[in-house]
Amino acid sequence: MPLPEEQLLELALLGEISVAEEGGTSWVLIQGLQLPSACTPDRTDGLLCPTTRDGYPSRLYFADQIRGPQGRNWNGNIHVLGRNWYAISWRVPPEGKRLIQILSEHLDALR
Amino acid sequence: MLHIRVTRPTWNEIQSDLSRAHPFASERVGFMFGRSEQVSKGQWLTIANEYVPVADSSYVDDIHAGATIDESAIRTAIQHALDTGKSAFHVHRHDHLGVPWLSRIDRVTTREIAAPLLVVAPAVPHGAIVLSRDSAFAVGYFEHGGCPDAGFVSVIGAPSTIRMGVDGR
Amino acid sequence: MAANEDSRQSFLGPEIERVCRVVHIAVIGLGGSGSHIAQQLAHVGFQKFLLVDPDTIESSNLNRLVNGTAADLAHRLKKTEIACRTILSVRPAAQVTCLEQKWQAIASELHAQDLIIGCLDSLSARSQLEAVTRRYLIPYIDVGMDVRTIYPEPPRMYGQVAISLPEGPCLRCLGVVTDSALEEESRRYGDAGARPQVVWANGVLASTAVGCAVDLLTGWTRRAFASPLLSYDGNLASIGEDVRVRYLSGGSCPHYPLDQTGPPVFRRVG
Numbered sequence: 236m237p238l239p240e241e242q243l244l245e246l247a248l249l250g251e252i253s254v255a256e257e258g259g260t261s262w263v264l265i266q267g268l269q270l271p272s273a274c275t276p277d278r279t280d281g282l283l284c285p286t287t288r289d290g291y292p293s294r295l296y297f298a299d300q301i302r303g304p305q306g307r308n309w310n311g312n313i314h315v316l317g318r319n320w321y322a323i324s325w326r327v328p329p330e331g332k333r334l335i336q337i338l339s340e341h342l343d344a345l346r
Numbered sequence: 347m348l349h350i351r352v353t354r355p356t357w358n359e360i361q362s363d364l365s366r367a368h369p370f371a372s373e374r375v376g377f378m379f380g381r382s383e384q385v386s387k388g389q390w391l392t393i394a395n396e397y398v399p400v401a402d403s404s405y406v407d408d409i410h411a412g413a414t415i416d417e418s419a420i421r422t423a424i425q426h427a428l429d430t431g432k433s434a435f436h437v438h439r440h441d442h443l444g445v446p447w448l449s450r451i452d453r454v455t456t457r458e459i460a461a462p463l464l465v466v467a468p469a470v471p472h473g474a475i476v477l478s479r480d481s482a483f484a485v486g487y488f489e490h491g492g493c494p495d496a497g498f499v500s501v502i503g504a505p506s507t508i509r510m511g512v513d514g515r
Numbered sequence: 516m517a518a519n520e521d522s523r524q525s526f527l528g529p530e531i532e533r534v535c536r537v538v539h540i541a542v543i544g545l546g547g548s549g550s551h552i553a554q555q556l557a558h559v560g561f562q563k564f565l566l567v568d569p570d571t572i573e574s575s576n577l578n579r580l581v582n583g584t585a586a587d588l589a590h591r592l593k594k595t596e597i598a599c600r601t602i603l604s605v606r607p608a609a610q611v612t613c614l615e616q617k618w619q620a621i622a623s624e625l626h627a628q629d630l631i632i633g634c635l636d637s638l639s640a641r642s643q644l645e646a647v648t649r650r651y652l653i654p655y656i657d658v659g660m661d662v663r664t665i666y667p668e669p670p671r672m673y674g675q676v677a678i679s680l681p682e683g684p685c686l687r688c689l690g691v692v693t694d695s696a697l698e699e700e701s702r703r704y705g706d707a708g709a710r711p712q713v714v715w716a717n718g719v720l721a722s723t724a725v726g727c728a729v730d731l732l733t734g735w736t737r738r739a740f741a742s743p744l745l746s747y748d749g750n751l752a753s754i755g756e757d758v759r760v761r762y763l764s765g766g767s768c769p770h771y772p773l774d775q776t777g778p779p780v781f782r783r784v785g
Contacts, residue, residue: 351651353773354680354682381776381777382777383777383778386627392777393651393652395773395777500652502654502681503681503683504680505732506629506630506654506731508537508629508732509538
């Protein structure tokens with residue numbers, strides 16, 4: 236199912252946004268996503284999957300494994316859309332939330 | 347070297363289209379489009395995912411060739427390559443068994459069609475695929491110019507026919 | 516291929532010799548199933564291999580890793596080295612490339628392969644691998660095995676060989692990959708993916724996979740459509756078309772449409 240265009244435009248306020256499909260899933264690429272403070276690197280590409288994926292209700296993948304203020308379980312290594320991505324074990328149910336809110340709640344894992 | 351992959355359903359669609367009679371042309375032609383990637387130095391892979399037959403009205407009555415198409419058909423192919431960034435391959439068939447080869451007219455036609463395609467989508471190869479009743483051969487032109495590269499074609503399905511145009515198949 | 520070999524396999528049709536010579540096959544995972552598969556492909560006559568597995572042989576592998584020996588264990592050989600040695604002992608002229616990494620790290624090397632056989636433990640990894648094969652129109656044969664115990668019943672051993680072809684049913688269409696199965700895997704195994712395995716079950720599945728591969732590449736059975744899913748019941752020692760095949764909806768796979776093939780294309784927003 237295509238993602239709501241106005242919600243994608245909202246995300247575009249954060250950086251360069253593009254979308255692609257693979258395996259029946261819609262993915263949102265956020266190039267150069269600014270990460271919360273005290274993260275290394277401070278910016279990386281993010282790939283948001285706002286639907287169920289590998290046992291999680293939604294998932295945010297990063298192009299790098301981030302060093303943040305708290306230790307996290309990086310258990311979501313996948314290869315999708317031609318690249319390798321990494322994700323933290325972090326649950327964000329997407330129901331009733333806009334894409335920008337889902338993204339923000341995933342970034343809470345790095346705060 | 348160029349490797350073109352196409353699915354069996356698309357291949358069957360192409361064969362069916364090329365088998366259709368035309369009011370005056372003795373052969374039919376079409377264009378196959380696909381996304382290309384350089385897999386290693388000198389090796390390109392094209393994933394063909396679209397076939398567009400040339401419309402009946404775009405054939406020119408020409409006794410010197412099996413099929414001659416007008417500029418509108420070529421412009422349509424060029425526009426599509428520009429819009430999508432895909433590789434475009436002119437497709438026709440020689441009615442025999444075994445590996446086909448480009449005739450002199452085929453070589454001239456391919457060069458003339460590839461030239462504007464390389465202008466609008468220079469990052470990927472363009473060229474021609476010639477089918478026979480049971481095989482195929484491909485040729486691709488690249489932005490760097492020079493002689494075209496020979497290529498082979500794989501049809502993926504049940505069964506799959508891998509690397510036609512190689513080793514006499 | 517020598518003339519006397521031809522005579523034994525001539526029923527496979529005139530294409531077998533050319534197919535064995537030109538087709539590039541990748542075997543992803545050289546453990547219980549993959550080691551069998553590599554050996555059998557060599558015996559059939561295939562010449563061009565890409566072997567991908569990051570692991571070194573361990574003592575727990577000796578119950579099923581074909582041609583893995585106690586000496587290999589002592590020398591800490593890589594699984595790819597063992598498979599390579601096996602292939603070259605049968606086909607000294609074969610071209611074998613070994614990549615001792617997870618396939619995700621070398622995924623671009625897979626694009627040029629003509630056939631990929633996946634022998635991975637993780638269902639998630641198999642699903643991701645299939646996505647690559649679908650994108651690049653590469654026939655994919657997926658081999659999986661598991662053992663479940665629900666007390667007080669005896670353990671149930673089962674497996675499957677799935678054939679995933681462009682525009683045909685994918686692992687999701689076939690019910691091999693489901694969201695609940697992925698969730699359960701995530702809960703049960705985490706990242707290790709250490710599924711129980713035994714050599715004879717691996718052998719049945721591996722032989723089936725190789726037979727499917729040869730049929731796919733030669734069409735020797737002249738069946739218009741190969742069954743996309745064969746299920747193995749290890750308790751009954753039987754393998755056959757999975758009942759789910761009868762309930763496939765038909766038509767092209769909705770998860771991997773043809774217009775999403777080739778290198779990924781992103782649509783810019785805003």
